[in-house]
Amino acid sequence: MSTLQSQSKIEEANKELVRSFTRTVFVDHRPDRAVEFFDPKGKWHGGNFGTVEGAQNIAGLLTAVVGGLPDIRATEQDIIVKDDTVVVRLVVEGTHKGNLLGFPATNRRVRWDAIDMYKIKNGKIMDDWASEDGVKILADIGAYTPPWMKSGN
Template identity: 30%
Template sequence: MPIITTAEHNKETLRRFHAAVSSGDEEIISRTIDEIVHPDVQVGTPLPLEVTGTAAMKEVLAVLRRAFPDLRIQIEDVIAEGDRVVTRNTVTGTHRGEYMGIPPTGRSITYKEVIIARFTDGRVAETWAVVDVMSQMRQLGVFKGPNA
């Protein structure tokens, strides 16, 4: 039986997180967060949040899922080093709810993101996200340019 390294375990944990988000099932998403994310997780997001820890992570995802109920994350690359795992993703969804003050447009969008997660004791303890918001805004018609 092959030995699973900490890095491989952490990579699989982050894959599991992305799969849960892509499932569209709020119960699966919530349960997965409770299982694999540290209760006091530090969530690096530009969204103003009134909550912290796993509640903050659930709120960020709830905002995205309300705006893009068919949100899907396709992992392009997974890289692990030490206690960190990075995924480079392509995200798709249809704009069906308010997002960053923009009323629903019904437009399908595709954008890139990079997620960095730091692990402690096998659980996500901190996250940072770099999201191509400019591409989102162009595709939603806020800015002129490619995909507008």
């Protein structure tokens, strides 16, 4: 097998790892299984939401998100793979039926765009740099109204 074929095979495996992770957590609603996809020392970098270290803690974070949005669904829009890096653009949606980011259930629909950049090592996710539209999430659950959305503007 040539080096190019070998690299292509690794990239395809990395892409499938990310797709399987997304499907398991955000379609099958099994956030507890995140530990199967992350390296035990893996990190989730959530920008304004902070950084979570360790596969168990990441699974805890995802369990809280799925608890707040029990019908959550992430739909892949784009995916790009280069070497050990996978970038995916998603549309995430669900119904706010439980505590989410400290806010009690509102039964309101939530929909936002997300871009995640994963670094893969030895078949496991080492890092996930997650860019979530936090303002949109808070606006959708009624916790915050951005100035540009206020009436009269």
